[in-house]
Amino acid sequence: MSWHPAIGDYRQQLLRIAVIAAMFAAAATLLGLHQQRTGLPSERWYQLARQQVMEADLAWRLADALEQFDQATRPGGTVADEMRDRAVAGWERRTLMRRPSHAAALRLGVTYGHRGYSEQAAEMLVLAASLDEAGSDYYTALAEVYSRSDVTDRSLREKALVIEAHKGWLSDLALTDLYRRIDAEDLLADVTARRHTTGARFAGGLAGLMAVTGVLFLIGVTKLAAIVFRWGLRRPKALAPTPFIVPWRLLDVVEAVAVLLFVMVAGGLITQLSLQKALAADRWPLGQPILMGIQYVLLSIVTVAVILYRVRAHAPRPFHALGLRLRNVCSLVGFGLSGYATFVALMLIVALIAGRVLGGAMPLGQTTEEIIGSAGSPAEIAIYFVLVCVLAPFFEELIFRGYVYAGLRRFLPARTAIILGAAAFAAVHLNAEAFLVLGLIGSMLCYLYERSRSLLPGMVAHSLHNGLVLAIMLLQAT
Numbered sequence: 001m002s003w004h005p006a007i008g009d010y011r012q013q014l015l016r017i018a019v020i021a022a023m024f025a026a027a028a029t030l031l032g033l034h035q036q037r038t039g040l041p042s043e044r045w046y047q048l049a050r051q052q053v054m055e056a057d058l059a060w061r062l063a064d065a066l067e068q069f070d071q072a073t074r075p076g077g078t079v080a081d082e083m084r085d086r087a088v089a090g091w092e093r094r095t096l097m098r099r100p101s102h103a104a105a106l107r108l109g110v111t112y113g114h115r116g117y118s119e120q121a122a123e124m125l126v127l128a129a130s131l132d133e134a135g136s137d138y139y140t141a142l143a144e145v146y147s148r149s150d151v152t153d154r155s156l157r158e159k160a161l162v163i164e165a166h167k168g169w170l171s172d173l174a175l176t177d178l179y180r181r182i183d184a185e186d187l188l189a190d191v192t193a194r195r196h197t198t199g200a201r202f203a204g205g206l207a208g209l210m211a212v213t214g215v216l217f218l219i220g221v222t223k224l225a226a227i228v229f230r231w232g233l234r235r236p237k238a239l240a241p242t243p244f245i246v247p248w249r250l251l252d253v254v255e256a257v258a259v260l261l262f263v264m265v266a267g268g269l270i271t272q273l274s275l276q277k278a279l280a281a282d283r284w285p286l287g288q289p290i291l292m293g294i295q296y297v298l299l300s301i302v303t304v305a306v307i308l309y310r311v312r313a314h315a316p317r318p319f320h321a322l323g324l325r326l327r328n329v330c331s332l333v334g335f336g337l338s339g340y341a342t343f344v345a346l347m348l349i350v351a352l353i354a355g356r357v358l359g360g361a362m363p364l365g366q367t368t369e370e371i372i373g374s375a376g377s378p379a380e381i382a383i384y385f386v387l388v389c390v391l392a393p394f395f396e397e398l399i400f401r402g403y404v405y406a407g408l409r410r411f412l413p414a415r416t417a418i419i420l421g422a423a424a425f426a427a428v429h430l431n432a433e434a435f436l437v438l439g440l441i442g443s444m445l446c447y448l449y450e451r452s453r454s455l456l457p458g459m460v461a462h463s464l465h466n467g468l469v470l471a472i473m474l475l476q477a478t
Contacts, residue, residue: 013251020255023262030265031430053103054476056090058206059083060111061169061476065203068196084111095127102131106139110174113146122147138166145178153182160187169198205475213344213468220345223338246321246406247314253407256399257424259306263299264428271295289383296387300395307403322402323455335452336460343444343461381474388470393462400425400442401449401458409450418446441465 063080088111094104105128113121122143129139141159144151151159160178163171172195179188271294308318315321326332405421412420422442426435448457 016251016255020251020258023258027258027261027265030269053091053094053101053107054473056087056094056104056107057476058472059090060087060107061199061202062206063087064169064195065199065206068199068203087111095124100127100131102128102135105131106135106142107170109139109142109146110170113142114173114177118147118149135166137162142174145174145181156182157184169195172198202475205471209468209471209475212471213348216341216344216464217348219338219341220343223342224345246410248310248403248407248410250407250411252310253404255310256303256307256403257428260299260303260399260428263302267298267302268295271298286377286379286383289380289387293383293387293391296391300391300399303399304395307399311403322398323406323449323453324398324402325454326456327454329456332452332454332456333460336448336457337464339444339448339457340461340464343441347440385467385470388466389463392466393459396425397445397449397455397458397462400428401445402455405446405449414450418443418450421446 060083063083066083067078067080088108091101091104091108091111094101095108105124109121109123109125109128112118112124125139125143125146129136129143132139141162144159145156145163156178160175163174163178172191175191176188176195179185179191271291307322311318311321400421404424405417408417408420422439422445425442425445426438429438431438445458445462448461449455
């Protein structure tokens with residue numbers, strides 16, 4: 001028998017199966033060519049997976065803010081010292097990985113030097129230079145500041161110019177030590193004032209972010225309590241009161257994922273080669289974020305076009321079949337908000353337990369503090385906001401929940417479809433380190449679609465999550 005409900009007629013689909021396999025093979029081959037990977041769309045997001053130092057950075061900077069506002073005293077020690085030790089431990093874990101992080105090595109080099117450990121500082125800065133040759137001048141200047149006692153004041157002033165060119169809290173910390181060493185009181189006062197201003201901005205942003213997270217946590221805890229209370233009063237409703245009846249098969253789902261990966265890799269390389277010079281940062285400050293936006297929109301439109309081609313053949317209203325159902329909008333938005341709030345509450349509880357039991361926390365599901373840190377204008381930040389908080393929720397919910405999950409759900413029970421749909425969502429992000437968190441986020445989004453049969457709750461939750469992550473990264477880059 002040559003027919004299967006998930007594929008159709010094998011004999012008629014052989015060419016299509018071969019094309020799908022070829023797209024997967026081509027994408028895997030190009031991904032394996034490391035020297036070409038910088039051209040992938042959003043690759044600057046993904047290539048920082050092993051460089052992620054955001055949690056440790058936030059701990060160190062929060063310690064500075066607490067100390068600045070005299071709120072860190074505790075008998076037998078200080079909260080600030082404990083937070084700094086936690087930050088250093090986080091950076092040390094990153095440098096001890098099989099593929100060490102140059103960002104963590106840089107931070108360890110500066111903090112070791114700041115604490116007076118000159119040999120360890122030099123070792124870390126040499127490691128950072130070996131991992132990131134593009135910044136070798138910066139690392140060399142820092143190494144001479146912290147590890148050599150025979151450097152003249154004139155030479156140190158020259159090194160200060162190199163360090164000044166790299167804006168950020170870490171450079172300001174190094175400049176504070178440098179100017180104190182050469183007794184440059186005026187310059188030291190300027191850097192100290194800048195650090196205080198930055199610290200105040202960081203503290204204000206952190207307070208706002210904590211307020212939003214706190215509200216979400218309270219909503220989530222209330223929702224969890226209501227669920228537990230109702231569970232004892234009545235039998236919970238089934239996950240799927242009616243089955244998913246969609247006209248596409250599992251082969252169509254696999255085809256969509258193959259197209260997405262292939263266009264992500266091949267299209268990213270083509271646009272990078274054709275537009276990199278025209279959108280170079282030295283010619284146009286907004287060039288890189290615009291290039292990223294072009295790459296993301298390209299891969300999304302091509303994938304959605306393939307999906308619509310398959311759906312239109314069997315459904316007169318393709319977007320309705322894909323889950324763009326907007327009846328009871330307020331109720332759907334509220335369901336998405338409460339669903340994400342419940343997810344946040346659960347994640348915070350799990351992260352707290354993980355921090356207590358395992359001594360660490362899970363990544364956020366994004367890996368891009370450097371790209372947001374490089375955003376030097378409101379226009380760049382606006383582009384990133386539209387990209388991650390508007391376009392990504394729309395396209396990714398349409399593809400992964402409306403098409404991939406619904407196609408899986410046609411043939412599989414809800415739990416199995418949620419697991420597979422979440423795994424596909426996490427895998428396409430090309431971030432092995434955050435796979436678990438991305439999988440949990442994908443599971444939550446699949447569950448929202450399962451219960452509501454509308455993409456709107458998932459879009460709301462997806463946008464909220466990306467917005468929070470973006471806010472955290474902007475805060476870290478303040």
